[in-house]
Amino acid sequence: MRHNIVAGNWKMNKNAGETAKLLSDILNQLPSGKEVEVLVAPSFVNLSQAIHMLEHTNIGVAAQNMHQAEGGAFTGEISADMLTSIGVQNVILGHSERRQYFKETDALLANKVDTALKHEMRVIFCIGEELKDRQNKQHFNVVDNQLRDGLFHLGANAWVNIVLAYEPVWAIGTGETATPEQAQEMHQFIRETIRHKYGESTAENVSILYGGSVKPDNAKEIFSKTDVDGGLIGGAALKAEDFVAIVDAF
Numbered sequence: 001m002r003h004n005i006v007a008g009n010w011k012m013n014k015n016a017g018e019t020a021k022l023l024s025d026i027l028n029q030l031p032s033g034k035e036v037e038v039l040v041a042p043s044f045v046n047l048s049q050a051i052h053m054l055e056h057t058n059i060g061v062a063a064q065n066m067h068q069a070e071g072g073a074f075t076g077e078i079s080a081d082m083l084t085s086i087g088v089q090n091v092i093l094g095h096s097e098r099r100q101y102f103k104e105t106d107a108l109l110a111n112k113v114d115t116a117l118k119h120e121m122r123v124i125f126c127i128g129e130e131l132k133d134r135q136n137k138q139h140f141n142v143v144d145n146q147l148r149d150g151l152f153h154l155g156a157n158a159w160v161n162i163v164l165a166y167e168p169v170w171a172i173g174t175g176e177t178a179t180p181e182q183a184q185e186m187h188q189f190i191r192e193t194i195r196h197k198y199g200e201s202t203a204e205n206v207s208i209l210y211g212g213s214v215k216p217d218n219a220k221e222i223f224s225k226t227d228v229d230g231g232l233i234g235g236a237a238l239k240a241e242d243f244v245a246i247v248d249a250f
Contacts, residue, residue, distance in 0.1 A: 001205055002204060002205045002206060002207050002229060003035075003036075003037060003207060003229065004035060004036040004037065004207070004223070004229055004230045004250050005036065005037045005038075005039065005163060005207055005209055005229060005230040005231075006036055006037070006038055006039070006230050006231055006233060006243075006246055006247045006250075007038075007039035007040070007041065007062060007090075007092075007124060007165075007209065007230070007231070007232050007233065008039065008040045008041060008233045008237025008238075008243055009041045009064060009092060009095070009211075009232055009233065009234055009237060010040065010041055010042050010043065010064075010237060010238060011064070011097070011234065012043060013043075013238055014042060014043065014046065014238070015046075016045070016046055016049060019042050019043075019046040019049055019050065020049065020053065022238070022240055023040070023049075023050060023053045023054065024053070025240030025241075026040070026059070026240045026243060026244060027053075027054075027057060027059070028240075029240055029241065029244040030059070030244055030247065031244070031247065031248050034247060034248065034250055035250065036230065036247055036250045037060065037230075038058065038059045038060065038247055039059070039060045039061065039062045039090060040054075040059060040060075040061060040062070040237070041061070041062040041063065041064050041090075041092055042061075043064070044063065044064070044078055047061060047063060047083070047086060047088055048086050051086055051087040051088065060089070060090060061087070061088055061089075061090065062088070062090035062091060062092055062124060063078070063083050063088050063090070063091045063092065064091075064092050064095070065078070065091070065092065065093065065095070065098060066078050066079065066080050066083060066091050066093070066112065066115070066116065067079055067080075067112070067115075068108065068111040068112040068114075068115050069115070070115070080115050080116055080118070080119040080121060081119060083119075083121070084119050084120070084121065088121075089120075089121055089122060090121065090122045090123075090124065091116050091121050091122075091123055091124070092124045092126065092165075092232075093109055093112050093113060093116065093123050093124070093125055093126070094109045094112075094125050094126040094127065094146070094150060095126045095167070096126060096128055096167055096169045096172060097172075100169070106145070106146060106149035106150045107149065109125075109150045110149065110150050110151070110153060113125065113150065113151065113154070113162075117154075117158055117161055120161070121161070122161045122162075122163065123161060123162050123163065124163045124164075124165055124209070124232065125150060125151060125162060125163070125164055125165065126164075126165045126166075126167050126211065126232070127143050127146040127147060127150070127164065127165070127166055127167070127190070128142075128143065128146075128166055128167040128168050128169050128211075128212075129142040129143060129168060129169060129170075130142075130169045130170060131169070131170035134168070134170065139168075139186070140186075140189055143166070143186065143189070143190065144189075144193055147190065147193055147194070148197075152197055156198045156199070156201075156202050159194075159198065159202050159205070159206055160205070162206060163206070163207045163208075163209065164190060164206060164207070164208045164209065165208075165209040165210075165211045165232040166183070166186050166187060166190060166208060166209070166210055166211065167210075167211035167212050167232065168182075168186075168212050171212030171213050172211065172212050172213065172234060174213065176212075176213060177212055177213040177214070177215075177218055177222075178210070178212055180218075180221045180222050180224070180225050180228075181225075183210045183212075183222055183225060183228055184225035184226065184227055184228060187208045187210070187225065187227035187228050188226070188227045190208055190227075191203050191204075191206070191208065191227050194206060207229040207230065208227060208228065208229050209228075209229060209230045209231050209232045210222055210228050210230075210231050210232070211231060211232035211233070211234070213234075213235070214231040214233050214236060214246060215236050215242065215246070216236070216242050216245035216246055216249070219231065219245070219246040219249035220249040223249050223250060230250075231246060233246055
C-alpha cells in the first residue's frame, strides 16, 4: 500500500557513541500521531545497536547496501542473511554513490534486488539522473532505463516490497534541490512508466520518495506534491532536530 515514508540515510557517518546519541535524540523529539513511516539507515557496524535501541518503537531500520551473493569469498561484504538475522528488513539499493563510486550497474542491482526479495526484505531502490543528463534533456530516458533494467524483470506481486527513491544526482549533498515542480514531474513520469508496465494498482500502491537536499524549510512543499510520498534524507538526517522537522512536515 502506498504510504508516506521518511528514511534517513546516514552514509559513512556516526560512530557507536554518536549513533546512540542521535537515535536517542530522535526518539525523544519525534512527534506522535503522524501518519508517516520513519526509517534510519546507520552504518553496518551500528545496525545491531539501532535494532536494539529501536525495538518496540515506531522507527524502522534499513541497511545502506548488501551483496547479491548468499555468501562466500567476498571480503568486506554483507549478505542478506546476515542482515535479516539481526532483524534488518529494509535495504537501500542503487544509491547514486554506489553507482558512481563503486560502479554498480543496473544488471548487478537487479541481482541484488532479487536476493533481497528472496529473503523477504523490502527494497528502497534509488534512481536518478546526473546534471549532464538533465542539461541534455535525457533525464527521463536515464530514469526510464534504470527502472526497466533494475526492476522490470519482477512480477507485479514483488512490488509490494519495493519503494522507489528518485534522487537527482546533481542535488545530492550540493545544496541544490530540484524544485517541487521538477520533483513532481519526475515522480509522475515514474508512476506512469510503472502504470504502463504493471497497471493501475501497482502504480498507485508504490511509494516514491524524493532524495536530494531535503531540508526542514523545503520538505513541506516537496511532500505536498501529488506523487511525492516522502523523502530519502541525507545530510539533514544527521541532526535530530532537522530530521524530526522533516518528519513533522507531513
